[in-house]
Amino acid sequence: MSSLSLRSVSKRFGATNVLNDISLEVTDGEFVTLVGPSGCGKSTLLRVIAGLERQDAGQVCIGARAVDDLPPAQRETAMVFQSYALYPHMTAEQNIALSLEVRRLSFARRLPLVGGLLPGSARARHAIRAEVRQVAEQLEIAHLLGRKPSALSGGQQQRVALGRAMVRRPSVFLMDEPLSSLDAKLRAQMRVEISDLHRRLGATFVYVTHDQTEAMTMSNRVAVMHAGRIGQCATPVTLYDDPATLDVAEMIGTPKINTFPALVGPGGRLVVGSLPLEATAGLPEGTALTIALRPEHLVPQADGSGLAGRIRSIEDIGSELLVRVALADIQCDAIVRLPVGQRDRQSVGRAVGLRPAPGRVLAFDRTGLRVPLAQAGAAAAPILARGAAAGQRS
């Protein structure tokens, strides 16, 4: 088992900076997810770690060892591909066994017929079979070992791909969107199983996905990537409550965080439309900002005060209501998350007034960086610390 560290890794494809000065420390046994929209460089970063792609600058270390000059096979990493990349002409067993055979048996020993006659081949093969079987039992695919990939379902192929990675006992597992070709139900199940697997193996996992639900539910920490940079790397809760940039705030959370244009008013007080908020920023009057509010942090007011709007649609998903409100004042739509208890009180077309929950307003400047806010009237102490507080969820 090993830690993994990336130091100022950059990579260009032609004129495009795919990776831009990326630094990341993954501790031994940690589950870190790289999440971001397509084209953000997350898969390229994973391929750089695996050694399938060479970075132009920077260093990759696994454990205490710089692996930049090592070919993929010697990096003690295993990779699970989005397409599974199983060898179609081999059975599940051969797929899993191949990496061990290539490592432990010479080219001559691996030849059909002749190889079996060489002394020691049988013993080595016997050991490999036993290890393959053990891994297959862990993944509950022992009964499928004789089948070729084309005779396996997507989920079963996925397990074979996991088995192929596990059998080598790598110190770092790299997973490139391994669940994206599964259907929703299977994906939810495999999410749990991969988390379990991570706990059981105690190995370091680096997991790439564009699905923030996967990122939030499986990881110790999530690195949110955007245009070749890591916007923030923190625990899922920190990313949700305390995002460092607008990109991060928008990437994390479903439904997406609400954003409204705002201005800094007299005394640094934030103003949305004509509504002054209970928050101040230490910026000159007239500065334009974007404020962001999670759907559960917009509260309908019984007296109709606050941002005036009209309910446009209601999504009742059983456990909660997602209400879309058209805010006339600022010409924006807002999504409000309400408990199902309010089901009877809301109807499409009804007028509502919304106010932000106290202390929950997030503000970002024009470049998308977080602006620290203070509670209006209180001392200037920021209510939420700015930036990439790196923590670890246990």
Added chain:
Amino acid sequence: MNSRPVAYVLMAPAAVLVTLFVIAPVGVLVLLSFSDWQLGSSTLRYTGLGNYRQLATDPVFWVSLRNTAFYVALVVPVATGLALVAAIAIRGAGRLAAFYRTAFFLPVTTTVVAMALAWEFLLHPSFGLVNLLLAEFGVRGPVWLRDADTVLYALAAIGVWLKFGYYVVLFLAGLSTLPTDLYDAAAVDGIDRPLDRFRYVTWPLLGPTVLFVVVVATIQTFQVFEIVATLTQGRPGRASEVLLFTIFQEGFVYFRTGYASALTVVFLCLILVLVLAKFRYFDRKVYY
């Protein structure tokens, strides 16, 4: 609405052309093979299986068949094998790939007769480049195209050179369909030496392409004619007599059209066997 009349109308041009230029001529050919017709003659007599009986005992036919088979057995493995190696090398050649692809393909685009003349010069016993080079190493080169022992090898070498670029292109097309993910997975698994990569990934996955190229190459090689007609005329003796050349001689030199037709029918049957074999495998497809 009934779409069948429309279908027939749409099919008609192709059907007419195929009938006119393929099916009818083959039909006429089969009929002629049962006759003693000579080109230009106004009479024609039905001879039944006479031509075929003659063919079975004709030493020229058997020599010709054996030479053709020998030529095919030389050219097909060498041309396809070299083409596969070249295609894999080109894939790894980076910037020079386009150059090599074009260079290898060039002979395919040339006029065979003109190229045959160039080869005649190269293989000339006294001032040909091949024998001059051999002389540098103290080897006295044979009279390639006039020696019964070497003529088929020399022709085979020319045949390989002419066709191999075409197979390179076919293999390149096949290689480009192999998923790169598999090579990545193989690299992570420790399969990073070229020989292992070929054995575990390229060769098994390229199976359908290899089969296709071998069948196409066999059919094409069977049809060897131009280089024989321009360089050796089947000589010395009958050492380079091949099927198409025999057919040409019987039909257009000796004007024994009936007999040439019988030869052609046999030739077509041989090709047909290959085509059927190809369809048999390809309709099942060697997929996994």
